[in-house]
Every structure is written in structure tokens, then in C-alpha cells.
Amino acid sequence: MAEPLLTVRNLRVEFPTRKGTLVAVDDISLSIAPGEVLGVVGESGAGKSMTGAAIIGLIEPPGRVASGEILLDGRRIDNLSYDEMRKIRGKEIGAIFQDPLTSLNPLYRVSRQLVETIMTHLDLTVKQARARALDLLKEVGIPAAEERLDHYPHQFSGGMRQRVVIALALCAEPRLIIADEPTTALDVSIQAQIITLLKRLCSEHQTAIMLVTHDMGVIAETADRVAVMYAGRIAEIGPVQDVIKRARHPYTEGLMGAIPTIGGRHELLTQIDGSMPRLTAIPEGCAFHPRCPQAHFKCHTVRPDLIGDASHSASCWLMERQASGSVGADAGQEGGR
Amino acid sequence: MTDALLKVDNLVRHFDVSPPWLNRVIERRPKSVVKAVDGIGFEIGRGETFSLVGESGCGKSTVARLVVGLYNPTAGTLEFDGIDISSGAARARNRGAQRRMQMIFQDPYASLNPRWRVTDIVAEPIRFNKLVSGDAAIRVRVGELLEQVGLSAADGEKYPHEFSGGQRQRVSIARALAGSPEFLVCDEPTSALDVSVQAQILNLMKKLQRELGLTYLFISHDLAVVYHVSTKVGVMYLGRLVEWGETEVIFNAPRHPYTRMLLDAIPDLDMSGRARTPVAGEVPSPIDPPSGCAFHPRCPLATDRCRSEAPKPVSVGAAMVACHAVEENRLPEWHG
Ligand SMILES: Nc1ncnc2c1ncn2[C@@H]1O[C@H](COP(=O)(O)OP(=O)(O)OP(=O)(O)O)[C@@H](O)[C@H]1O
Ligand SMILES: Nc1ncnc2c1ncn2[C@@H]1O[C@H](COP(=O)(O)OP(=O)(O)OP(=O)(O)O)[C@@H](O)[C@H]1O
Ligand code: SF4
Ligand code: SF4
Ligand SMILES: [Mg+2]
Ligand SMILES: [Mg+2]
Numbered sequence: 001m002a003e004p005l006l007t008v009r010n011l012r013v014e015f016p017t018r019k020g021t022l023v024a025v026d027d028i029s030l031s032i033a034p035g036e037v038l039g040v041v042g043e044s045g046a047g048k049s050m051t052g053a054a055i056i057g058l059i060e061p062p063g064r065v066a067s068g069e070i071l072l073d074g075r076r077i078d079n080l081s082y083d084e085m086r087k088i089r090g091k092e093i094g095a096i097f098q099d100p101l102t103s104l105n106p107l108y109r110v111s112r113q114l115v116e117t118i119m120t121h122l123d124l125t126v127k128q129a130r131a132r133a134l135d136l137l138k139e140v141g142i143p144a145a146e147e148r149l150d151h152y153p154h155q156f157s158g159g160m161r162q163r164v165v166i167a168l169a170l171c172a173e174p175r176l177i178i179a180d181e182p183t184t185a186l187d188v189s190i191q192a193q194i195i196t197l198l199k200r201l202c203s204e205h206q207t208a209i210m211l212v213t214h215d216m217g218v219i220a221e222t223a224d225r226v227a228v229m230y231a232g233r234i235a236e237i238g239p240v241q242d243v244i245k246r247a248r249h250p251y252t253e254g255l256m257g258a259i260p261t262i263g264g265r266h267e268l269l270t271q272i273d274g275s276m277p278r279l280t281a282i283p284e285g286c287a288f289h290p291r292c293p294q295a296h297f298k299c300h301t302v303r304p305d306l307i308g309d310a311s312h313s314a315s316c317w318l319m320e321r322q323a324s325g326s327v328g329a330d331a332g333q334e335g336g337r
Numbered sequence: 338m339t340d341a342l343l344k345v346d347n348l349v350r351h352f353d354v355s356p357p358w359l360n361r362v363i364e365r366r367p368k369s370v371v372k373a374v375d376g377i378g379f380e381i382g383r384g385e386t387f388s389l390v391g392e393s394g395c396g397k398s399t400v401a402r403l404v405v406g407l408y409n410p411t412a413g414t415l416e417f418d419g420i421d422i423s424s425g426a427a428r429a430r431n432r433g434a435q436r437r438m439q440m441i442f443q444d445p446y447a448s449l450n451p452r453w454r455v456t457d458i459v460a461e462p463i464r465f466n467k468l469v470s471g472d473a474a475i476r477v478r479v480g481e482l483l484e485q486v487g488l489s490a491a492d493g494e495k496y497p498h499e500f501s502g503g504q505r506q507r508v509s510i511a512r513a514l515a516g517s518p519e520f521l522v523c524d525e526p527t528s529a530l531d532v533s534v535q536a537q538i539l540n541l542m543k544k545l546q547r548e549l550g551l552t553y554l555f556i557s558h559d560l561a562v563v564y565h566v567s568t569k570v571g572v573m574y575l576g577r578l579v580e581w582g583e584t585e586v587i588f589n590a591p592r593h594p595y596t597r598m599l600l601d602a603i604p605d606l607d608m609s610g611r612a613r614t615p616v617a618g619e620v621p622s623p624i625d626p627p628s629g630c631a632f633h634p635r636c637p638l639a640t641d642r643c644r645s646e647a648p649k650p651v652s653v654g655a656a657m658v659a660c661h662a663v664e665e666n667r668l669p670e671w672h673g
Contacts, residue, residue, distance in 0.1 A: 018494075044503025044534050060498075098502045098529070099446045143394070144622030147354075147369065155354055155371075158443045158525070159393030159558075181502065184528045185443060187392045187558040188602040190620075214503075214531045215559075217603070258532040260539075260561040262588060262603070268543065269565060271536035275487040
């Protein structure tokens with residue numbers, strides 16, 4: 001199997017706050033191979049964006065990477081200087097942020113922003129860069145791209161702005177793309193177009209992608225593996241079909257049950273009652289236990305690490321019963337690949 | 338028939354997006370206008386949820402912004418509970434009407450003041466509408482609202498940047514609810530939320546509707562969500578409504594070829610290998626829309642008439658449809 005392009009080991013991200021230290025990402029390990037898409041889903045506030053931000057070295061102070069390592073192609077990148085990291089960002093790692101405003105400057109025409117970014121990373125003339133910018137806008141499905149190129153961000157619709165951000169992230173052909181909710185504001189048809197584009201990058205250029213999204217349909221269609229996050233940790237990780245069809249963690253099960261479907265009208269949608277704990281007050285034992293229908297004694301006191309086999313594991317004590325006898329030794333690490 | 342709370346008639350909004358005057362002269366470029374909303378009309382009954390769906394850029398947010406008065410219409414009328422709110426002047430005369438509506442924006446980042454604490458953000462409509470008096474009472478009410486959207490009362494002390502994307506979206510929902518509106522315009526209110534929190538919020542919105550009779554104009558690209566929340570659905574294409582009517586009818590017996598295409602494009606969770614039918618063709622530009630029926634370049638049923646004559650909406654059963662094929666009775670069966 002291919003060597004991973006990205007390896008994250010025991011990552012921990014902290015924020016000192018008035019109420020004590022908030023652990024936004026707690027001991028996360030994962031890896032992505034070239035040409036692979038790792039989907040990341042989970043409760044709002046679980047630490048998905050923070051994990052992505054840590055990988056590209058953009059955690060804003062007072063937040064900080066408290067421990068762990070991040071390797072790109074076997075090389076540590078979590079301890080690089082600001083300038084070294086800036087060279088990697090954009091060129092080696094492309095980022096699509098959840099918040100399009102952090103990537104787009106409202107005062108500049110879209111053409112200027114694209115051309116500048118392209119010229120920073122690729123050795124092209126202004127004219128060539130402009131042609132490439134135009135191609136990119138077409139690739140992400142902006143109609144009348146020639147005319148749109150010189151518009152300001154506010155003249156685009158929400159979904160169009162999101163696509164401009166995608167074009168920006170792709171412009172230097174990075175080897176790793178961190179895509180944080182790239183398709184949230186997009187309708188199904190444009191979504192399909194973006195997904196096809198991302199998949200083509202994976203197969204033709206061996207691009208690795210970390211895809212954060214709430215849309216299980218998108219995950220099912222795009223991702224090879226999926227990690228489910230809850231309260232700063234990985235609750236479950238495995239091949240996408242296994243996780244969707246044979247969820248092992250009760251939180252994943254609840255999440256799958258809450259997906260609305262067309263047909264069969266219920267008055268109310270299924271929800272997981274209660275809410276995620278505050279990250280400054282994560283309960284002892286399993287962080288999900290106050291909401292878990294299957295919580296038992298051990299869950300209240302001892303925190304489960306990832307248990308399971310090489311490909312599919314969950315941090316839940318129920319796994320111990322199911323897999324009695326099978327390996328659980330790799331706990332704390334993502335199952336090997 | 339329920340009485341209409343909002344009446345929209347022949348609403349139009351164009352944007353001038355011409356290059357600067359000098360470029361136009363030098364490069365001989367013409368003036369260009371985006372026909373973002375180009376003549377749409379619908380009614381929302383009291384206590385109902387009317388949803389707008391359609392591809393990115395078709396004009397949904399523009400309709401929402403016209404309804405709450407953030408844009409003035411180029412033409413057409415808007416009436417809220419019998420009160421004319423079509424222009425800025427009319428709204429100024431009827432501030433009472435304005436107070437009865439709130440909006441949840443598509444982009445929660447842009448709509449929250451970064452320098453205010455969340456408590457003050459959520460308290461603002463309470464103070465403005467003088468719903469609760471006394472700082473302590475206001476703080477209690479804000480705490481309640483934050484808990485209703487799945488945050489904790491203590492989160493009120495934080496600033497917007499201390500929240501994740503979905504948490505910020507919930508702050509803007511709490512703020513919209515704080516004004517105790519009768520009418521709520523929700524532009525992609527749950528798109529940044531995971532499905533479980535989304536279910537909590539949608540259930541809360543339904544509960545408030547049942548208990549307080551709220552009326553919603555709802556925008557979402559997630560058709561399953563739309564199916565769950567809506568009483569009626571309107572399908573937009575390039576600034577116009579092409580089909581609208583009862584939710585069950587639109588989803589179970591769609592007639593317009595575009596509506597059918599949208600429903601066929603819904604991704605499949607089972608991933609049984611069935612590739613979803615991609616929506617064929619490119620979205621045309623609202624700057625230079627196709628002649629006749631704007632959908633004709635992508636429509637499998639297009640004829641010469643479609644290329645030259647814009648179809649007028651006709652009523653078919655419980656829905657309105659603007660399509661020549663429907664009118665000419667040459668529509669294939671829907672696979673259902
Ligand atoms: N500047 C900050 N100060 C303190 N806490 C923060 C800050 N930024 C984020 N957090 C907290 O860190 C946690 C993780 O945030 P993150 O943005 O990674 O969530 P997420 O999983 O991406 O959620 P969403 O799906 O809502 O975008 C959140 O609970 C949030 O409240
Ligand atoms: N202030 C503006 N100036 C110029 N053009 C605009 C402006 N606001 C919107 N438009 C244009 O009007 C059209 C409709 O935009 P709108 O935001 O209503 O789309 P939408 O249906 O909400 O799309 P999305 O699903 O992507 O949010 C788009 O072509 C957009 O570029
Ligand atoms: S460890 Fe216990 S509380 Fe946690 S998810 Fe598993 S069964 Fe539920
Ligand atoms: S009017 Fe013609 S082109 Fe338009 S949707 Fe109907 S059949 Fe298709
Ligand atoms: Mg996020
Ligand atoms: Mg919009």
C-alpha cells in the first residue's frame with residue numbers, strides 16, 4: 001500500500017480560556033494516502049475545522065498545537081517557521097476554508113485575487129495566469145466566467161463565492177487539499193460537478209483530500225474512508241461503506257438516523273437528545289455517555305480508546321464485547337493501513 | 338384556504354454589473370445586467386412554510402433580501418398582512434410590519450458583529466422590540482434562547498470568533514428567534530450544521546410554528562430538508578418560478594422537466610453503485626439568459642416553440658407549472 005502523504009499523530013489543540021483550558025482536538029491520529037479521500041464528519045464544534053487548521057499551520061493564537069506531530073511526505077511540518085509554512089501552504093497544501101470571507105478580499109476583483117495567487121506559486125506571466133484563472137472558474141461551474149472574472153465577491157451568489165474559493169485552493173495544483181465544507185451552500189448539481197472535479201484530481205494527480213462535510217451523501221460518493229468526530233476525538237474511523245452501513249459507535253448510529261430522507265413523512269426528525277458537552281467540561285469516561293442509550297457502568301469512569309481491527313475501529317466499550325479476542329492493541333492510533 | 342401573510346406579485350430585481358464606464362468605452366463592452374429575479378409571484382399563508390429551491394445563483398437569496406427589505410425591487414409588489422412593503426418609502430411608513438419579521442442569513446460570518454459578545458448580539462432584537470425589560474431578565478431570556486439552539490447559557494460571554502461554523506449559525510438562529518417574529522426568512526439556516534443538530538433546530542422551528550403560528554420563507558439546497566419542513570415548495574430557475582405548489586405534489590408528481598431533473602440528482606446514500614443522474618448541461622448565465630423558456634438548452638423535451646416563446650404558468654391540480662410540454666400534454670410519465 002502507498003506510503004501516506006499526510007500523517008497526523010496524537011494531535012492535541014488547546015485554547016486557554018477564562019474558564020480553564022479548552023481542548024478542541026484531543027489525541028487525534030489519522031493518515032491519508034496519495035489519491036485518497038478521507039471524509040471527516042461529526043457534531044458541530046467537535047474539532048473538525050481545528051484539525052484542518054492545525055495541519056495547515058493556521059491555528060490562531062491563543063490557540064496552539066499542544067502536542068503531537070504532523071508529517072507531509074514523511075517530513076515534519078508542525079514545527080516549521082511561519083515563512084517556511086507559508087511556502088507549503090497553497091503550493092503543497094491547498095485549503096478551502098469553511099468561511100469564504102477568510103479567503104476572499106471583498107475589496108478586490110476576483111480576477112486579481114486568482115491571478116495573484118497563481119503567480120505566487122507558479123511561474124506564469126500575467127496573461128497566462130489570467131487564462132488559468134478563467135479555466136478554473138469554468139471548471140468549478142461559474143456561468144459566463146469571462147464576464148464574472150472581473151466582478152467583486154459581493155456580486156456573486158453564496159454558492160458562487162464558495163466555488164471561487166475552491167478555484168483559489170486548486171490554482172497551484174497542491175498535493176494535499178484540506179476542504180472544509182466545500183459544498184455546503186451548493187445545490188446537488190453543482191455539488192456533483194465539484195465532486196467530480198475533486199475525484200479527477202485524486203485519480204489523475206494522486207491528490208490527497210481531507211474532506212470535512214455534514215453531507216453524508218457527499219461522503220458516500222466521494223470518500224474512501226471516513227472519520228467521525230465527537231468532542232475533540234475520533235469516535236469511529238473506517239471504510240466509508242462500513243461506517244455508513246455498519247456503524248459501530250452509538251454516536252455514528254445516531255448521526256445516521258438523523259439524516260432526513262424524502263418520503264415517509266414524520267412530524268419530527270430523529271435527533272440525538274441533549275447536546276455535546278462544553279469542551280471545558282468534558283465528562284469523565286466516554287464523552288458521549290450522557291447521551292448514549294447504551295451507556296453502562298464502565299462508560300462513566302473509563303475513557304475508551306479506538307478499539308477494532310486494522311481498517312475499522314471505534315472508541316466505544318461495546319467494541320470490546322463484540323470483538324472479544326480480536327485486536328484492540330492498536331488503541332490510540334488509527335488502525336494501520 | 339388560509340389567509341395570506343405575505344403576497345408577492347411580479348417581483349423583479351435587476352443588478353447592473355457593467356464594467357466601469359471607461360472600460361466600456363475603450364473596450365467597447367456593452368452594459369450588462371443580471372436579471373437575478375425576473376417576475377415571480379407567490380403567497381405564503383399564515384402558519385405555513387414556503388420553500389424556495391433551485392440551483393446556485395438562481396435568485397433565492399435575492400428574493401429573501403427583497404422580502405425583508407435589504408434590497409428594493411426593480412418592479413413588482415410585496416404585501417405583508419395587507420400592508421404594502423414594496424418600496425423603502427412604504428416600509429418607512431409601516432415600521433410595525435418590519436418589526437414582525439426576522440431573517441437568518443446564508444452567511445453567518447458576515448451577519449454577526451465580531452466585536453459584540455454573543456449575549457449582546459442575541460439581546461439586540463429583544464431590546465429593539467422592547468420585549469423584555471431589565472438587564473437581568475434579558476440575560477435570562479438570552480440564556481434560554483441559546484439553550485434552545487443547543488448552546489449553553491454561559492456561551493453568551495464569548496465572541497463570535499470563539500465558535501465553530503455551526504455554532505455561529507446557531508447564534509444567528511437564536512438572534513432571529515429573539516425578536517419573537519411572526520414571519521421568519523431562513524436562508525440556508527442549517528447548511529453548516531451536522532444532521533443531528535440540524536434535526537434539533539428544524540424540530541424546534543416546527544414546534545414554534547405549531548405553538549405560536551410562525552410563518553416561514555425557507556431556502557435550502559437540501560431537498561430532503563425541504564421535504565420535511567415545507568407546506569409548499571417553489572422551484573426557481575434563472576430568476577423565475579417554474580413550478581410551485583403543495584410539497585407532496587412537487588415531490589411525488591413533479592411536472593416541470595427541471596423539477597424532475599433536480600429530484601433525480603439527489604445523491605444516494607446506499608451507494609449501490611447507482612450513479613445519480615447528473616443534471617445535464619450548464620447553468621446558463623442570468624446576464625444573458627436563453628430565449629423563450631430559459632431551461633430549453635438543457636431540456637430533453639424542448640421544441641421550437643420552447644426556444645422562442647416563454648411559457649406562462651398554468652394551474653395543474655394543486656400546482657402551478659410554466660412549461661409548454663405540460664400545456665401541450667406531451668409530458669412523459671414520472672417514474673415516481
Ligand atoms: N478562538 C477560539 N477560542 C476558543 N474556542 C474556540 C475558538 N475557536 C474554536 N473554538 C472551539 O473549538 C471547538 C472546535 O471548533 P471547530 O471549528 O474545529 O469545530 P467544527 O467541528 O469544525 O464544527 P462545525 O461543524 O460547527 O464547523 C468548538 O467547540 C469551538 O467552540
Ligand atoms: N449585489 C449584487 N450585485 C450584482 N449581482 C448580484 C448581487 N446579488 C446577487 N447578484 C447576482 O444575482 C444572481 C442571483 O443571486 P442569489 O444570491 O439570489 O442566488 P441564490 O439562488 O441565493 O444562489 P446560492 O444558492 O448560490 O446562494 C447571481 O447571478 C448573483 O451573481
Ligand atoms: S463507550 Fe459507552 S457511553 Fe460511550 S458510546 Fe460506547 S456504550 Fe456509549
Ligand atoms: S417549456 Fe419547453 S424547454 Fe421549457 S421546460 Fe417545458 S418543454 Fe422544456
Ligand atoms: Mg468547522
Ligand atoms: Mg443564496
